[in-house]
Amino acid sequence: MNLSNLKPAVGSTRNEKRVGRGTGSGRGGTSTRGHKGAKSRSGYSKKSGFEGGQMPLQRRIPKFGFTNINRVEYKAVNLDVLAALTENGSTTTLDKDFFVNAGLASKNAKIKVLGRGEITKALEVHAHAFSKSAVEAIEKAGGKAVTL
Incomplete structure (x- = not known):
């Protein structure tokens, strides 16, 4: 057996129409293609979302809400x-680089410190x-909260 006499298994292929x-x-x-109409012609392509003339779902459902362009995430x-991150380390200054290296934020993200825990x-x-x-908890422990 070699590449010149390989064939598909009997019955596994059919001739194309x-x-x-x-x-x-x-x-x-x-x-x-049936008789006449747009679908029988070359170059026909259905518009996405077209429902045969019925009002499409995208237009039946009302607009909703808005996006605030001034929102800060x-x-x-x-x-x-x-x-937990500083309990066994000698780090006392936690800056943006620290948060990025710890995987808590990306380099372009803004960081907000919240008060859960001690x-x-x-x-x-x-x-x-x-x-x-x-801020209260950090200052109570003798630290400092510096806003960037």
Whole structure:
């Protein structure tokens, strides 16, 4: 056996339909497209979402809501996460690079520190925003909350 005498298994393939090759073929004339109408013509393509003239779903459903162009999205980081990251390390200054390296935020994200959990170590935390409870907890532990 070699590449020159390989064949598909018997019955696994069928001959292609040769459409539009005269009436003797049984598929001449309309070439399996039916009679007249847009679908029988070359170049026909249905518009996406077209429902045969019925009002399409996209137009039946009302517009809803709006997007506020001035919205600022923050990446939230809680105090218990900061405590876990700094419990065995010698780091006391947590800046943007620290959050990026720890995988808590991307380099373009704005960071907001929230007050869930407790910290016992004095930390200097640099972030774009802080909740009131987070600022209280950081200062109570002897640290500093610096807004970027």
